Amino acid sequence: MDYTTKKIFGWAFILIVSFFPVYLWVVYGPGIEDLTSYAEITHSLGELFGLVGMTMFALTFVLSTRIKFIEDIFGGLDKVYIVHGILGGMALIFILFHPIFLVLKFIPQEINRAAEYLLPSSYWSVNFGIISIIGMIILIFITLFTKMKYNRWKFTHEFLGLMFALAVLHIFLIRGTISQDNIFEGYYLYATAVSIIGLGAFSYSLFIKDRMMKNAVYKISSLNQSKDLFEINMVPDHKPINYSAGQFLFLRFYNENLSKEAHPFSIASKSNSKELKVIIKKLGDFTNKLEHLKVGDKVFVEGPYGRFNFKNYKCKNQVWIAAGIGITPFLGMVEELLDHREYSVDMIFSAKDDTDFVGYNLLNDIASANKNFKFIPWNSSVKGHVEIKDIYDLAGKFREKEFFLCGPENFKQEIIEKLKKAGVKEKNIHEEAFDFV
Template identity: 35%
Template sequence: MLRRQGPLAIATVLLLFIILHLGFPPDAHAPRTTGTTMLGGIAFLLMTSSVILSTRLEIFEDLFGGLDRMYQVHRVAGTFAAIFALVHLFGVPKELPVGVDPVANTLVPSVPLGILGLILLVVGLFIALNRKIRYSRWRPTHKVMALVYVLIIGHFMTAPGIFFERFSASGVLLILAAIIGVVCLVYSIFGMNRRTAVRFTVEAVNALERATEVVLKPVADMIDFKPGQFAFVEVQGKGWSEPHPFTISSAPGEDRLRFTMKVLGDWTRKVREELQPGRDVMVRGPYGRFDAAKTTGKKQIWLAGGIGLTPFASKLRAMQPGDDRQIHLVYAAREKQDAIFLDELKARAAELGNITLIPLFSEEGNFARTDKMRENLPDPLDTYEYFMCGPKPMIEGLMKGLKEEGVSRKNIHTEAFALR
């Protein structure tokens, strides 16, 4: 669930800027100039928020509820930044006020920098939100956003004083934001991957039904993670350059790191067909706050759809006998052959004693819907706390159904990581 602290922090900074900008405008500002430059400032602060979130720092995960939620806010902030920037461009006066020295207040190079930055922002945002573009092509083009950010800084720093008064209260706030943003940008591009990377080697590649399990052996230290977290996996060598996020399916404390990947595209197919033991792999993480152990609810529903089982597999492998929670694991798959680790799940449920496994196979007419859950659960649906991971249409349908059953939104937790 998205925590309010993060979005409230962004909203607070925007509100502070608006108050300072409207409360202490330059003397020569007309209302139109004040309003349109305010929109430009809001767009830049939203861009800065996106840049800051791209650092993946743990403190922001705590504020937003995990990296998956940070990336959701990252995308929303980028979208609204483009909208505000477009309104700013078309609304800002194109001519200097009467009586203003045109030489002392030249618009060059502010105008071309701003127009170029906005064009690249809109194009980059279109590419970022277009899921039809392959990840291998999307990732390098998304880095153009770093250039956009630098161009926008150049745009307002070279703007004539009649539009941007650098030492006004709101101007100082924008400059401080630019300094923080540039530091975060440099860290994201040059420092983050180096700081967080942990080296592993491939020990085994196990082909499952419609999925692949990759077993990694640490070269030195094992990463410290909690059940339900994910990490970025980057296979070293030509043709393997891009990192991909996957949920860790092994349990903390094991001497090997396991990832279970559904075969969805070129990269995961290549893992299944070409990845060999001995290959070096860099793992960066862990990330995420999909933690069922931190809540106070003792009656929990873990609902997994397909490969969405992986965070729950990690949780079950880590769980010890004597856990006082009563957990119903609802596992939805197309058919029994598609249900990975089904025998292991049955054995763990029997061993732990507090787990009730409920397989639902759509080929048999059993779908992950609230009516089926109502049939299989002993108590009313609004008495449970829910943890769900699976295909987006399934999760959205269940969210709607649970709401109709009177389940509070605060009792529904989803793992929603997506880079795009």
């Protein structure tokens, strides 16, 4: 099964599970013919939207567990996090319609009762729901519309688990206070299952996963620092992990000056090299403290994750486009081209100035040694943005080519849109989409 088919299957499964309450309502509910009043219709819609939203909310926690078969379905953990974000936004929309329809049930005849669903009161069963929705709005807005470092992103997501727990309390307590109506037989059973799935997945990610997961232990063998970059080379303490060039890892550095929080970084070494290499740019508090690392420090490695590798696709005519620190997943792949000369690769590496071309000597040397690898360094401060004509001049016709991109999000999206307008199919464009890497 190819990646596109798997992705369709994954989304189909998510949507079927999410809208399963609608099926239960149609089969085991009162029946559409019995919904004879405006109040009954809005009440049923409010309950349905809330339960569908809660199901989606629970599934977002399942997607966050980093379970391998979920990654395989969507073509990499970076793609799983994209699905996670979309589903989280959908969950918020459905949950917002839950109180809206319940309020409409009482308007205009009973304004006071309508206010009970929107304003804090003595009913904590309702208050839990209000707090949960407000918290979700704030946290999802922060996630979708602000740029933040990985550790802060992870911290905010831990509060989403609390909002889900409050929503669960709301579901089970509200039935004993304001509302006594079940919209279908087995409502509690379904709500219980959704609650267990959501809370179970969240608890696994927060408390259990790190203890169960057998992280490989590596030791830092050498460190190199230049300008605003750290190159960290590691060797296994015991058994090495199996990985492919282009994938990424979660690394937890054991040094007294650094937090024990795991952070994601792209692999810069060739597949299954004895020495594992990452190149990290100084971008914030955590990366600035990497200067405290020492040779011999232990590193716990989780992964690998991702499917960003040229050998995963049948077409051997490829175009690689990198910008800035986005070159890192390509460095190991470029080395591997010496063992896979059947691949014809044209590469553009865009950087702001000549001092920002990470791995320039390696790329140049391999281009000299391998006639099927063309390398074009692109100084954007001199030449401007990479345009379609520039890619065409390097690679020729775009037909039957695979395109790989990694770099800042704005850069990638600009190139992707240009490629699509030039007739390149979406299935032939591959990006490293984990924006924290």
